[in-house]
């Protein structure tokens with residue numbers, strides 16, 4: 001018997017209604033950045049996102065968005081954050097990587113359409129994102 005080792009591949013599934021909520025939230029926040037906490041579950045590198053939380057005491061401007069992580073209740077269902085880039089590419093900035101939270105960082109770029117959303121890991125590598 002030959003056991004072929006499958007490459008560990010991380011993958012993110014996003015529920016369609018969550019996607020729609022993210023996109024309208026980012027549009028509402030424009031021209032400032034918007035930031036939300038992603039809720040879901042993770043199993044064998046596969047992350048399912050099925051909810052959103054508006055972080056308490058969040059702040060944002062045209063080029064930044066954040067929240068004090070010390071105010072967050074400890075919750076195992078928080079799998080990452082999503083934030084918007086009102087201008088520029090969807091790549092994570094150095095600040096984004098420094099403030100990485102959870103397992104995945106999703107970035108939405110303007111004009112916040114279905115094709116403007118991308119998932120990244122803590123090293124800034126793209127993660128496959130599918131809408132379910």
Ligand SMILES: [Zn+2]
Pocket residue numbers: 083084085092093096107
């Ligand atoms: Zn950013």
